Amino acid sequence: MAVSETVAATPPAATPTPPAPSRRRRGRNAAYWLYLLPGAVLFLLVIGAPLIGTLYLSLTKWSGIGDPRWVGLDNYQQLLQDDVFWASFRNTVWMLVAMVVVPTVLGLLLAAVLFDVIGRRFKPRTAAALRAAFYLPQVLPVVVAGIVWGWILRPDGAFNSLLDAVGLGALRHDWLGDPGTALPAVMAVMIWVQIGYPVVVFMAALQRVDPELYEAAEVDGANWLHRFRAITLPQIRPETFVVALTCTIAALKVFGPIFALTRGGPDNATNVPSYFAYYTFFKKLQVGYGSAISMVLTLIIVVVAGIFIWMQARSERRDRGI
Amino acid sequence: MAVTLTPSTAPVTPARPVRDRHHRGVSRWVVLALVTLGALVMLVPFAFMLLNAFKSPGDYSSGGPLSWPTEFYTKGLRTYWTEVNFPLKFWNSAVIAGSVAVLGVAVSLLNAYALGIGRVRGRLWIVGLFLLANMLPQEALIYPLYYVAKQVGLYNTQLSVIIIFTVIQSAFGTYLLASVMGTFPRSLLEAAALDGAGKWTVLWRVVFPNLRPTLAVLLIFFFIWTWNEFLIPLVMLIDNQTQTIPVALASLQGDRLMDAPTTNAGALISLVPAILFFLIFQRTLARGITAGAEK
Numbered sequence: 001m002a003v004s005e006t007v008a009a010t011p012p013a014a015t016p017t018p019p020a021p022s023r024r025r026r027g028r029n030a031a032y033w034l035y036l037l038p039g040a041v042l043f044l045l046v047i048g049a050p051l052i053g054t055l056y057l058s059l060t061k062w063s064g065i066g067d068p069r070w071v072g073l074d075n076y077q078q079l080l081q082d083d084v085f086w087a088s089f090r091n092t093v094w095m096l097v098a099m100v101v102v103p104t105v106l107g108l109l110l111a112a113v114l115f116d117v118i119g120r121r122f123k124p125r126t127a128a129a130l131r132a133a134f135y136l137p138q139v140l141p142v143v144v145a146g147i148v149w150g151w152i153l154r155p156d157g158a159f160n161s162l163l164d165a166v167g168l169g170a171l172r173h174d175w176l177g178d179p180g181t182a183l184p185a186v187m188a189v190m191i192w193v194q195i196g197y198p199v200v201v202f203m204a205a206l207q208r209v210d211p212e213l214y215e216a217a218e219v220d221g222a223n224w225l226h227r228f229r230a231i232t233l234p235q236i237r238p239e240t241f242v243v244a245l246t247c248t249i250a251a252l253k254v255f256g257p258i259f260a261l262t263r264g265g266p267d268n269a270t271n272v273p274s275y276f277a278y279y280t281f282f283k284k285l286q287v288g289y290g291s292a293i294s295m296v297l298t299l300i301i302v303v304v305a306g307i308f309i310w311m312q313a314r315s316e317r318r319d320r321g322i
Numbered sequence: 323m324a325v326t327l328t329p330s331t332a333p334v335t336p337a338r339p340v341r342d343r344h345h346r347g348v349s350r351w352v353v354l355a356l357v358t359l360g361a362l363v364m365l366v367p368f369a370f371m372l373l374n375a376f377k378s379p380g381d382y383s384s385g386g387p388l389s390w391p392t393e394f395y396t397k398g399l400r401t402y403w404t405e406v407n408f409p410l411k412f413w414n415s416a417v418i419a420g421s422v423a424v425l426g427v428a429v430s431l432l433n434a435y436a437l438g439i440g441r442v443r444g445r446l447w448i449v450g451l452f453l454l455a456n457m458l459p460q461e462a463l464i465y466p467l468y469y470v471a472k473q474v475g476l477y478n479t480q481l482s483v484i485i486i487f488t489v490i491q492s493a494f495g496t497y498l499l500a501s502v503m504g505t506f507p508r509s510l511l512e513a514a515a516l517d518g519a520g521k522w523t524v525l526w527r528v529v530f531p532n533l534r535p536t537l538a539v540l541l542i543f544f545f546i547w548t549w550n551e552f553l554i555p556l557v558m559l560i561d562n563q564t565q566t567i568p569v570a571l572a573s574l575q576g577d578r579l580m581d582a583p584t585t586n587a588g589a590l591i592s593l594v595p596a597i598l599f600f601l602i603f604q605r606t607l608a609r610g611i612t613a614g615a616e617k
Contacts (some may be wrong), residue, residue, distance in 0.1 A: 007473070029441060029442055029443075030442075031440075031521060032435070032436040032439075032440025032441075032442050033442055033520065034436075034437040035432045035435050035440065035521075035525075036432070036433055036436040036437070036442065037435070037449075037540070038429060038432060038494065039429050039430075039432055039433035039492065042429065042485070042488065042492075043455065043493070044491045046467070046474075046485060046486055046488075046489040047455045047458070047463060047490070047493070048492070049466065050462075050463040050466035050467050050470075051458070051462055051463060052463075052467075053465070053466030053469075054462050054465060054466060055435075056461065057465065059517065060524075064465075064469070079473045095570070096367070110357065111361070111392060113353055113357060114357065117350055117353050117354075118350075118353065118354055120422050121350045122350070122354060128353075130357055130358065130361045133361035133362075133364050133365055134360075134361060134364055136364065136365070136368065136582075136597075137364065137481040139546075139593075139596045139597055139600045140593055140596060141549065141550040141552075141567065141568045141592060141593075141596060142551050142552070142568075142591045143549060143550075143571065143572050144568060144570075144571060144589050144593060145367075146572075147571060147575055147585065147589055148367055148370070148371055148478060148585075148586070148589045148590075150575070151365065151582060151586070152367060156386075156387075157387060158370045158387035158388065161386045161387045161388045162388065164448060165388055167568055171475075179349065190362065192367070195364075210349075252459070252460045253460070254459075254550040254555050255460075256553070256568075259552070259571055259572065260575065273461075274459055274461050274553075275462075277461040278461060278553065281461070281464070281465055282557065287465055290461070290465065291465060293461070294461040294462040295458045295460065295462065296460070298458055298462045301424060301452060301457055301458065301459060302457075304361055304455075305454065305457050307443060321325075321395055
């Protein structure tokens with residue numbers, strides 16, 4: 001090992017005795033704080049301070065000019081009576097369906113089929129090509145996806161033309177313009193955007209699973225569904241946790257696609273908390289109220305993430321116990 | 323089973339009844355057909371985009387979105403290219419995403435070195451804090467950031483966006499690298515310490531070379547994530563000189579300039595860099611992920 005001579009500052013730490021005295025060890029570790037310093041300063045400037053700032057602003061009334069006026073919890077009380085606020089969180093539940101539940105379930109199924117049936121009974125290259133097709137929307141900047149879909153779903157867009165072409169012209173519709181169909185249409189787009197992520201992660205996870213498990217089960221006469229439930233699902237549980245958590249956070253924070261597709265409309269039918277906050281900040285210039293929306297969203301995300309991490313830790317402990 | 327082409331699977335299992343193989347022989351084609359159909363549905367929007375990006379507005383209004391173009395029309399593409407000044411937007415996106423990727427990895431590496439190898443006190447709480455920071459909705463930070471950026475003259479500069487995303491991305495990177503470094507072979511570190519290497523030397527000569535594959539993956543993730551970011555660039559970058567590709571495209575939405583062919587052409591060229599990165603980096607990604615898994 002080539003050791004450079006520029007390490008003069010640090011004392012010669014080399015003591016060959018294995019059990020280093022604890023005082024010395026602590027002293028050695030303390031020097032590592034230095035490496036945390038730049039990260040910590042940046043973190044406080046860009047995340048810590050602004051978060052506290054938003055918390056403070058959520059207790060004020062402010063248009064962004066002049067001085068904020070302290071109003072205590074008024075903004076939060078107002079939120080509870082705000083129909084748009086409740087509508088936006090109702091829509092978030094639907095976003096969870098479209099961005100977490102459906103992609104995770106479909107993704108599990110697709111990954112298992114691609115890996116187990118198509119990868120084994122056909123060429124692995126076939127499975128890889130199909131996987132790429134499912135993954136492609138994930139590569140696209142999500143705003144670009146929103147703009148293209150916005151055009152496809154327009155009254156004179158490609159989807160309606162497609163309906164005409166297959167003789168279903170009677171179903172022609174202004175998909176994003178009608179409050180009744182806007183949310184399902186946005187959900188469909190989000191499934192399209194999201195599905196590739198679980199497919200890729202789960203397929204990678206399946207490569208980790210010992211093939212002998214499957215062979216043994218096959219010899220025992222277990223059919224595909226049995227094997228899926230008894231082997232695949234438990235074996236890739238860590239990845240399922242990660243996918244469910246990241247997708248849940250993404251669904252709670254979704255902004256870009258809503259901005260590009262509907263701007264929360266029509267009639268707040270597709271409004272979500274994060275767009276509602278953006279709109280309140282920068283269009284209505286109600287900084288205090290926007291901050292309150294953001295803080296509620298933050299609280300929900302922190303609680304949800306906490307629950308996920310707690311569940312994951314618990315299931316890992318249980319696995320070790322067995 | 324005997325016809326399987328996957329090299330990793332075991333050869334013939336003699337115990338299997340013949341009837342079962344026949345059964346699977348048919349059903350596997352059904353499964354293939356269904357999955358292929360699903361994959362084609364996924365690709366339909368891309369086909370629409372391609373079909374209409376090279377269609378003239380006249381063609382579009384007479385034939386509609388599904389018709390085959392009667393001429394290979396590139397004016398939409400050229401209009402978008404020049405009106406939006408696409409090369410500049412590309413440069414802006416590349417500068418921001420590139421700087422964030424490099425700086426974000428550097429900050430993550432330093433943080434994780436203290437947390438994963440230095441094992442400073444309270445490291446679990448600190449790592450948890452970083453992880454949480456990465457999950458925060460950007461709305462909870464944006465207004466104070468926007469206000470302060472205006473006060474200190476960083477508003478509408480790429481530097482502001484670079485600083486913000488360096489921190490946000492490195493929050494995730496710190497979490498990931500800290501757990502990777504937690505399993506770093508102690509023997510290597512001790513051997514280096516015996517040779518008289520200080521902490522800085524150990525970081526550069528021992529830890530960094532060993533983690534290079536993981537760092538490469540992180541670099542790529544940071545680049546792509548930053549490239550695709552929307553809210554913060556939308557708020558921070560307000561003019562043509564500074565905007566990124568997604569912001570430029572979104573701010574033209576509904577503009578008179580953006581007829582259907584131009585919209586599709588714009589989406590298409592915004593998509594090309596993303597696909598290129600994906601193809602270029604895919605090899606690195608595959609290598610890096612396996613390298614990480616083998617640890």
